[in-house]
Amino acid sequence: MASSYRFELTNQTNSDDAANSTVRWNGQDRILPSEDQDSSALDSFDMMGDSRSLENLDPHHRLLRPGDLVEILLADSNRDPVIAVFVRRLGFSILSQFLTSTGKWVHAPDASATFAVPNYIKPELVDKMLPYLPEHDDADMNNQGNLFDLSVPRQASGPVVSRLLNFQKESQEVYRRYAARLDRAHELVADPEDLKFSTLGRIGMILLDRKNEADLSPVDLFTVRLALTRSGFAFGYDRRHHRLTATIYIRSKTQVAMIDQVREWIRQYRDEMAQRPGLKDPLHAKFQSSGGQIIQKFIKKARVVIKESRLDREPTQMGCLSPSKKRFEITENQDSYRYRKGVEWSPEEQLIVKFMEAWACQRRFRGLGNLIAQPSLILRATGMYNDVQLTTGIGFMFLQEIGCVVPWENRIRYDENLLIPQSEHSQQLAKMSLLINKPRANPSALIIPDTLKNFRQEKDGIVTYCLDSASAHEIDDGISLEPQADGTAWVHVSVANPTAFLEKDSMVSKVAQHMTETIYSPEQSYMMMPTWITQRFFSLDDGRPCLRFSARLDDEGNVLEYDVTAGYTREVKFIDPSEVNKALGIGSQGSEYFTLCVGGTPPEGQKKAKKMTTAEDINPQMKRDLERLIALANRRGAARGAGDALQFSFREQDVKVWGNYQSPGLGWHGSSFDAVRYTEGDPIIQIKTKQYTPHTKVGGRTDASDMVQEFMLLASYVGAKWLHDRGVPNIYRGSLPVLEKGRETSTEYYARVIRPYTEKNGNLVPYHLLSEYLLRSNPGTMAMEPLKHDQLGLTHYSRVTSPLRRYCDMLSHWQIGAVLVEEHRKGRKLQPQEVEAIVPFSRQTLESMTPTLRAREDRIKRAKRWGQNIWTTQLLFRAFYYGEMELPKTLTVFITQARSGIGFPCMFKEFEIPCLLTDVEDGRLGDEYEVQIVQVDVYNTQTKVRPIRLISRANFVPE
Structure with a gap:
């Protein structure tokens, strides 16, 4: 749902203190941390994989490998960055081990490395140093490093350090040769008035006078980066992702x-x-x-x-x-x-x-x-x-x-890395966004006639169920059931089809590519596509065009056939999932939720954008359809989850803010530079939540929301299979297959811990066990070939179900549309050798897009989480310090993450809001404490609590 908050097993802190605490150095220098070192569990593994498979699947070295040369920035910006080699990851922590050109080791997150040269040093040379390096992160050893020489002996580190020093020397020589241009970098590449975007390679061509990017060596690129770093404020970049994207912001x-x-x-x-x-x-x-x-x-x-x-x-x-x-x-x-x-x-x-x-x-x-x-x-x-x-x-x-x-400003809206058009970091982007969001006087200037109109198929007599909340901004998808005489059933997932009306290089498409996704935040949603276009032409409704992802399932949830066709949606029913649950007497019906509110009473009676079907409106035939769909979803989930693939549901939390009577949200107000703007009064903040429990349901999907999620995965599987069958260039998502070198894998952990636990306790599994499972899971990635997705249990997976709010889905839709047109013209299925010439995006183009897409998706995910957290923190701030809402004198928390900085990330049991537990040394995941709030830090979206007593320890699991 557009406005919901999904709890994630990630570090919930984002303060400078927490970031600084994650760096260990056996010397006196301090590393400049990345802005966001709340790295999720899925980014912290010991990736000692088969080098050939990893090079094919991860050519950009998102996962650093032993022997990769890296640049690490120091907190003292007046000094040049440190050159180092990646050695290994340290257990299940977020830290990795590096050896610098001075022979000193450093422990820091991968995000601290802002530049890399893959495979610069032979891994066997790195292996020779391992006996002399600490195997885990130890603060006591770090303190010793300031007093004693814990460097690797020269006989082991000499060849590595020599290579690093040679690289440095070559860079110094390049700099001397081109100093006159490198020292004037900003003057040579900047626009007088507007922010520009470029890459390290394109800037390097200008500064080093090269005709092609291919003419730039790794030393050249590092030297250019050094020049840009020395230029200070003049150049900016996303520290967390720059190593992969090489994108540079050139300030005017x-x-x-x-x-x-x-x-x-x-x-x-x-x-x-x-x-x-x-x-x-x-x-x-x-x-x-x-x-x-x-x-x-x-x-x-x-x-x-x-x-x-x-x-x-x-x-x-x-x-x-x-x-x-x-x-x-x-x-x-x-x-x-x-x-x-x-x-x-x-x-x-x-x-x-x-x-x-x-x-x-x-x-x-x-x-x-x-x-x-x-x-x-x-x-x-x-x-x-x-x-x-x-x-x-x-x-x-x-x-x-x-x-x-x-x-009450949400400062993430001004993040230069996020680049929301309204923030006006880029005048060109702001103008394009303003132009396509103007009143819809001339839509023909922005959209083209339906390219799939001649062969869209009707599905008469079949109801399309669009299950989402009444407040959803746009409706991307709907589900239909078509029973067959043999007892099987076709499940059709109808998905909005904007790409049939948009050229890939149109202005709407360009803004969508920049945005990457719609960014939902309680105060305002920043739409990937203009609202007036989606609501008038694309959002699903009766007679709207769609792509239909279809699968014929047997009673065990196995896929017997699948297809992708163009069509129209008919007999569309908009239903909140809780209404389906109420009609069927299952799952969550909303009664367990309660409301927290400050600032007054939210207004009622706003106009609804669409007619919603209630539980009372669901007739007997619709009820039979929905019961069959939920049964099929359960069976499909069981089939997909066979083996060690886990299917688990996270809770949702609905955060809304009101400033006016018409609708939730506050709109864009921007910064006032020309005059003082006093603000009198405050928004109403409301959170619909429920008590937090330290476990989640694993498998056994039983309600309408679970059913929707299951069939969205089915559509994503069908879309990926259909594209792969035809050899269509496409972005797939899956898990990198890696070798763990003697460490327990997620499969082994599932067999040893999760399965015995569920057999004994049912399908409720504590979060701390799931966290351990995730830590052992292979990391997700984007690839040009299908990869098994370990956590989803799918052999093929591409995002195809949300093209109104995700650009990556649009890419797959454009490819599908082009193939459907050609197959209709030829009257047969295309062969792989016929595809490359007719699709809008080549394999090379899509591959070049993936680093930026991944970086943008990650940045947006964090912005959404921040947007929710800023308002929950403001609610607690107003309640705790100003009594706008009564809070219990003491509260209960569960530890949800390992120690981060000064404390343990936790979740309040009473209202499922994150906090940070301080003054505890021996906390363990899943521990339950009685606490008191001591501080609500709005700027860092962090609520600190202190322990009163330990209520219970988490269930002990043998090693």
Whole structure:
């Protein structure tokens, strides 16, 4: 469902403290952590796989292999990055082991490596060092490393270190040869006014005067990266994924000049304060320099603005302001908050506000030592933040106090790596998005006639069940049942078919490619495709075009036949899954959910976008259809889950915010740079949740939501098989087959632990056992050939069921559409040798897309999770500190993750919201504690709790 939150077995913290704690170094330097080192369990395995199969399936080395040369950034940005070689992963932790060019070892997440040269050093040379390296991460040994020489003996490390030093030497030679161009990199490649996107290779061609990217050696590319790193703010990139995508953000000359200008003003102000000891009060001093005068004028005005703001909202140390002292009840004519314009900023002051926003909201100065300390000087000069540490969180609150951002802002919306068009990082992207989202005066300029119209098939007399919530933004899919005389049944999954109306290079398609997915967040959804187009033309309804993924199943859930056809949906019924459950008397009917709310009572009676079928509307024939579909889904799940494939359901949590009467959500408000924008009143925040239990259902799917999930997997299997049968270039998803070198695999763990547990306790398995299972599972990947998906139990899997909100699904739909057109023309099934010439995307093109697609999908997944967490944290903040909702004096938590930074990630039992348990040394996954909330940190979306007592230990499982 579009607005639901799915609990994931991942680290739920995202603070700088947590990230810094994951680095071990036997020396004095500190690594600059990636922004998101809450790596999931699926990214932390000992990948000692068969080199040939891994090279074919993972050519970009997403999984680093022994012998890969890497670049690791230091926290001190004034120093060049460290060159190292990847050695191995450390057990089931997120840390890997590297050996640097100085002969020192370092333990850090793979995400710390921002550049790599695959297979640079022979693995056998790396193997010779293993006896001298620690086999696991040990903080005590790390401390010894600062006192004693724990380096690898030269006779073992010498050949490796020599290769690393040679690489460094060659890079220095390239830099000397092209220094005149490399030192002017930004001047040579930047746009005067707009953000540009490029790659390391394309920039390298310009700076090193090469005609083709193929002419650039790994040394050349590293040297170019070094030049860009030395350029500081001028270039940006997604630290977590840059090693695979090589994408570079080239900031405009105007923006870089703005940062340099404000920094110069701050320097003049600071120098004048230091050189004239009598200037103790910056508010009343007489500055001689223009920079000092501009800064002084700004802080004077900011003080007045802040004092007025504090008449309505109090400052806190949690990276946000208190709720407003003013309340507005939502009515048809009144919103829950309103804006009031304050003083205007001068052009120079606007630059300072933008400078502060880049630091605290967008966090663009991270790792830039020459910039990171500058904004705190402005905060200190105001005299309004004397008793607090001047962190980016306080800087973010400062932006709220001066009316630049709203007090409840979700700062992930400004993430340069996410690049939401409305954030206006890129003017070109913003203009394209604005153009396609304009009122639908001329749709023919954006869409083309139906390319599959001549052979769409009707399915008369068959109901299409679209099971989703009434608030769903778009309807991608529906399910139909077609019983056969022999007792089998065709299950048809009808999927919206926008690609039949869109050319792959159209403006709508280009924006969709950039967005990659619709980003759902409680305050606003950022749509991959314009809402007016999807709702008017593509979202499923009676008579809408679709692609139909069909499978004939026997009573055991086995697929006997399958096909993909173009058609129309008829007799469409929109039903909330809970209504199906209610009609059939099964599963979750919504009664176990309860509501948490702050800010008032949510408005009722908003207009519904579509007519929903209720339990009372389900007639006997529909009931028989749905009962048969659920029975088939159960059998299909059992067939798919044979062996060690697990099928488990995670809970859902519905988070909504209201600012107006018409509908949930707040819309886009952006930053205010030209004038102060006071915000009076606050949104209503509502969470529908239920108690958390430390186990989940494994197998035995029994309700309507489970049925939908099962048949979406069936459609994804059918689509992948159909494409593979014809040799169509396509992106498949599966598990990398790896050799674990003596370590227990997920299959072995399933047989040893999971199966005996379910045989004894039914199909409810504790999360801590599932976490251990996932840690032993092979990692997921994208590939050009089908791979068995271990966790799903599928031999073929491609995403095809959500083309209105996922670009990857659109790619498969375009390929399918092209083949259907040609097969209709020829009157027969195409052979693999005929396909390449007629499909829109070649294998090479799709393969080149996969690193960026994967990176975008990962970034969006994290943004969605952050979007949910920011609002649940704000609800707890308003309840805990301001009493807007009654909270129990003590709460119960279960540990859901291994220690991360200063504590253990947990989940509140009472309302299934994540938190961090501190002051516990011997916690184990699944442990239950009675706790008290001690801090609700909105800026880092982190609720800290302290233990009162241990209630119970998790069930002990023998090693």
